[in-house]
Amino acid sequence: MTEENDIMHSSPEQILLAVIENFDGLIYSMDKNLCLTAYNTEFKKEIQNIFG
Amino acid sequence: MGDSVLKPLFEKYEADIPQWKERYTRALHGERLRFESKIEYTNPDSYWDFSFTPIFFKEQISGVACHVRNITAERKKELEHKQSQELFKLIAENPLLGIVWATPEGIMINANDTFCKILESTLVELRDIYYGNYTFPEDLEKEKPLFEKLKKGEIENYVLEKRYVTRRGNVKWVKVNLSTAKNKENEIQYITCVVQEIGERKNAQTQLLQSENNLRAILDHMNAACMLLDSELRIVTYNKPAEKWMMRYVNYVFSEGESVSKFIPENYASFAKKVLDVAMAGTPYRFTGKYSLVEDQLSYYDARIAPVMNADQKVLGIVVTVEEITDEINAQAEIKTLNQNLEAKVKARTAQLETSTKEMEAFTYSISHDLRAPLRNINGFAEILMEDHADILTSEMKKNLSVIKSNAIRMGLFIDSLLEISRSGRSAMVVNEVNMMNLVEEVVEELKMLNNNFRAEIIIGLLPSIKGDISLLRQVWQNLISNAVKYSAQKQHPRVEIAASEGDGKIHYTVKDNGIGFDMQYSHKLFGVFQRLHRDNEFEGTGVGLAIVKRIVQRHKGNVGVQSAPNAGTTFYFSLPK
Numbered sequence: 046m047t048e049e050n051d052i053m054h055s056s057p058e059q060i061l062l063a064v065i066e067n068f069d070g071l072i073y074s075m076d077k078n079l080c081l082t083a084y085n086t087e088f089k090k091e092i093q094n095i096f097g
Numbered sequence: 098m099g100d101s102v103l104k105p106l107f108e109k110y111e112a113d114i115p116q117w118k119e120r121y122t123r124a125l126h127g128e129r130l131r132f133e134s135k136i137e138y139t140n141p142d143s144y145w146d147f148s149f150t151p152i153f154f155k156e157q158i159s160g161v162a163c164h165v166r167n168i169t170a171e172r173k174k175e176l177e178h179k180q181s182q183e184l185f186k187l188i189a190e191n192p193l194l195g196i197v198w199a200t201p202e203g204i205m206i207n208a209n210d211t212f213c214k215i216l217e218s219t220l221v222e223l224r225d226i227y228y229g230n231y232t233f234p235e236d237l238e239k240e241k242p243l244f245e246k247l248k249k250g251e252i253e254n255y256v257l258e259k260r261y262v263t264r265r266g267n268v269k270w271v272k273v274n275l276s277t278a279k280n281k282e283n284e285i286q287y288i289t290c291v292v293q294e295i296g297e298r299k300n301a302q303t304q305l306l307q308s309e310n311n312l313r314a315i316l317d318h319m320n321a322a323c324m325l326l327d328s329e330l331r332i333v334t335y336n337k338p339a340e341k342w343m344m345r346y347v348n349y350v351f352s353e354g355e356s357v358s359k360f361i362p363e364n365y366a367s368f369a370k371k372v373l374d375v376a377m378a379g380t381p382y383r384f385t386g387k388y389s390l391v392e393d394q395l396s397y398y399d400a401r402i403a404p405v406m407n408a409d410q411k412v413l414g415i416v417v418t419v420e421e422i423t424d425e426i427n428a429q430a431e432i433k434t435l436n437q438n439l440e441a442k443v444k445a446r447t448a449q450l451e452t453s454t455k456e457m458e459a460f461t462y463s464i465s466h467d468l469r470a471p472l473r474n475i476n477g478f479a480e481i482l483m484e485d486h487a488d489i490l491t492s493e494m495k496k497n498l499s500v501i502k503s504n505a506i507r508m509g510l511f512i513d514s515l516l517e518i519s520r521s522g523r524s525a526m527v528v529n530e531v532n533m534m535n536l537v538e539e540v541v542e543e544l545k546m547l548n549n550n551f552r553a554e555i556i557i558g559l560l561p562s563i564k565g566d567i568s569l570l571r572q573v574w575q576n577l578i579s580n581a582v583k584y585s586a587q588k589q590h591p592r593v594e595i596a597a598s599e600g601d602g603k604i605h606y607t608v609k610d611n612g613i614g615f616d617m618q619y620s621h622k623l624f625g626v627f628q629r630l631h632r633d634n635e636f637e638g639t640g641v642g643l644a645i646v647k648r649i650v651q652r653h654k655g656n657v658g659v660q661s662a663p664n665a666g667t668t669f670y671f672s673l674p675k
Contacts, residue, residue, distance in 0.1 A: 068164065070167065071166070072163065076160040
């Protein structure tokens, strides 16, 4: 399967995750209670850096 | 996902929470936020770009999407760029350095204000102008080959001191530093020239050169050989006489930088070392030396060695001056011999003179003394004739006898005066402190007692005491005061003022009267023996009083003088050393 076909068969959530992974920088979202709802790997790495 | 990730973060940085909560809350209320911030818990020097966007779900805000980007590298680049721009601005606006950018052909592209000021032009006037147009023609010829090499890339840069001709026609000395700016392909893009005005330095250099030339001229025209040595005793410089000196004594002229120790003979080395050490320690040294180049013929020289110090009194070297003084030494020896001969001659002559004077004085005394007896006889016999033979003498005879008698008396007075003069010169001086005030008062009192017609007003000022022979000084005052009284006696209010003043290491005593005075053209006669300015029938006297005054004052190593005018009084003065 080509990459294009992969996208065609992906769910919107998967597509969104793929997009945010390809963004430069940290991406995350929070709900109204400021609880994390989604984040990319860069964000995770940064948080891990902070806490060792 | 829950808050499992953010919770520890919030706990760790509790202090920062309010501001973050505030921003999230604003986003949850529909505001899109974008801001930059440092996040200290990552890296204190890191910059981050934050973007908070509200998430809409079914037209309701359900949360906030955050995009955080590390922009530290971008910020650093921006900062570097800014700093580079500021530095460039600083250079371009430098008030001391002119900066020019030109094409590889030397056509000006741009320049800073300082450069425009140096050339007394505006940027508009200078732009697109070839550098040769404002370079002094002679200097352009020197610069062209260098510029060509720079243009061809044979050299990276060059520095040159040259002259610019400004728009107003002024000539200015500048130092230019040209270099090339190349692109990645190593092609010259443009030429940069940094220009510094050096007019003052050039003037100072010219003045220094002139000053050096002046000093060199002075040095070369001195009689003395002069040599400057450094602290290692190497020759720094020397003048032409020094060159001659070296040729004469070592038949070799030292070059600058050579050690002077080669010049010093072995038997002289320890003395020379001592002298040079003294000078190097900061003390000048001078001595007279002798040598013999020709057998049995001595020559002499005067040598001076002086330290050369800097402003901190540190000895940097020494100056040696050597002057041939053979002629002077020989002349001095000759003068010494001549002086000795002269002294002997003077002594012999003085002895002769003293003998003659003594003989003369003895003769005068003897003659004066011997003349008194015959005079007494003449006078006595004339009196006998007048008394014993008065009855047979005619009136004519009596008159003649009277004349004989008065002349004999007068001659007696002359002889007395001669004896007095003789005594004033012969008597031994007894020098003591003399109270002139008391002395003058005594003299005045004596004169008053002796002269029944004394009516002059005598004013005595303050008279300082002096060392001298009191009996001789008494004679001086007696003669001067009695003269003053005598020559002012005919005045209605005769007045004599006696005063003194000090100056030039002497005390000047004056006796001033308001008498008849005299014409100063005869003043030279006044102090001579038997010299009188008035007839005997006008004023009594033998004409020796002032001669005695002069003789006594001179014996006290003083001097006498007079100031007078007819009918305007006379002032006699005498000055005695303190």
